[in-house]
Amino acid sequence: MVSGLLKRSAAQAADFAHLRDASVEFRQAGKNYGDNQVLKSVDLKVNAGEVVAICGPSGSGKSTLIRLINQLEPLSAGDILIDGKPTRNLQGKALRALRSRIGFVFQQFNLYAHLTAEQNITLSLTHVHGWKPDEAKQQAAALLARVGLGEKAQHFPAQLSGGQQQRVAIARALASSPQIILFDEPTSALDPEMIGEVLTVMKSLAHSGITMIVVTHEMQFAREIADRVVFIDGGDILEQAAPAQFFRSPQHPRARRFLQKVL
Ligand code: ADP
Ligand code: MG
DSSP: OHHHHHHHHHHHHSGGGGOOSOOEEEEEEEEEETTEEEEEEEEEEEOTTOEEEEEOOTTSSHHHHHHHHTTSSOOSEEEEEETTEEOTTOOHHHHHHHHHTEEEEOTTOOOOTTSOHHHHHHHHHHHTSOOOHHHHHHHHHHHHHHTTOGGGTTOOGGGSOHHHHHHHHHHHHTTTOOSEEEEESTTTTSOHHHHHHHHHHHHHHTTSSOEEEEEOSOHHHHHHHOSEEEEEETTEEEEEEOHHHHHHOOOSHHHHHHHHHHO
C-alpha cells in the first residue's frame, strides 16, 4: 500500500502527471525514415476534450502522426506540445509520466495472449505505475464493466471475439486514467458484425472530457462523433474541417477523390 502510494506520488512529481487540459499541438512536426520523409511539417492543434478523426489514403502517414504523440516513434523535426509543454526530448521518468497520460489502441489489439483480460489491464498498473494488485484488479473490473465485458475478466484473448478483444484493449488503454486516447484504425481488423460494438464503446468515451484522436476509415463514425476531420495525404495535412462541411463539400481535390472511394 505504502510503496504503491509512494511510487505514484513520485510519478506525480514528474512533469506530466498533473496534466488536465490535455491539448496536443504539432508544431512543424516532421518524420523521416532514412531519406523517406513520411511527415513533412505538420501543424495541428487538438484542443483538450476534442474528438478529431484523421483520415487519408493508405501510406499517407496517419499511423506515424499519432505514434509520434507518445513517442512510439521519435520526431525528426519540430515538436509536439502536450498541454502546452514541449515533449521532444523527454526521457526516462518524464517520458513514462507522459505516456501514462496517453492511451493507445492499435488496429491489431496487441493484447498479451498468455494473460487474461484482467491481467492485460493490470500489468502496466502494477509493473509500471506502482499500483497495489488489489487496486489494479478493482480498476480492471470497473473498466471491463465499462466496455461491457464484466463477465470476461478471466478469459484469455483467444477465448474472445475480435470485437471483445478490442474492447479489452480499449479498457487497457484507459487503465491509467489517461487524458488523451489515440486510436489507430481500431475497427479495421474486425469482421463487419463486430465493428458496431467497438464504435459504441468509442462513442461513449467521446466528449467525456478525454481528448480523442482517431485514425479511421469509418466515415459515418467521423461524421457523427468527431468535432473535426483532418485529411492527410503524402505526409501533409491537406484539409481540416467540421465533419458536416468536410463531407458535404471537401475542398481539396485529393480529399474529394478519397471520399468518392470510401463513401
Ligand atoms: P498510414 O498509417 O497512413 O497507412 P504510415 O504512417 O503507416 O501510413 O506510413 C507512412 C509511410 O511511412 C509509408 O510510406 C510507410 O511505408 C513508411 N513507414 C512507416 N513506418 C515505417 C518504418 N518503421 N520504417 C520505414 N518506413 C516506415
Ligand atoms: Mg496506418
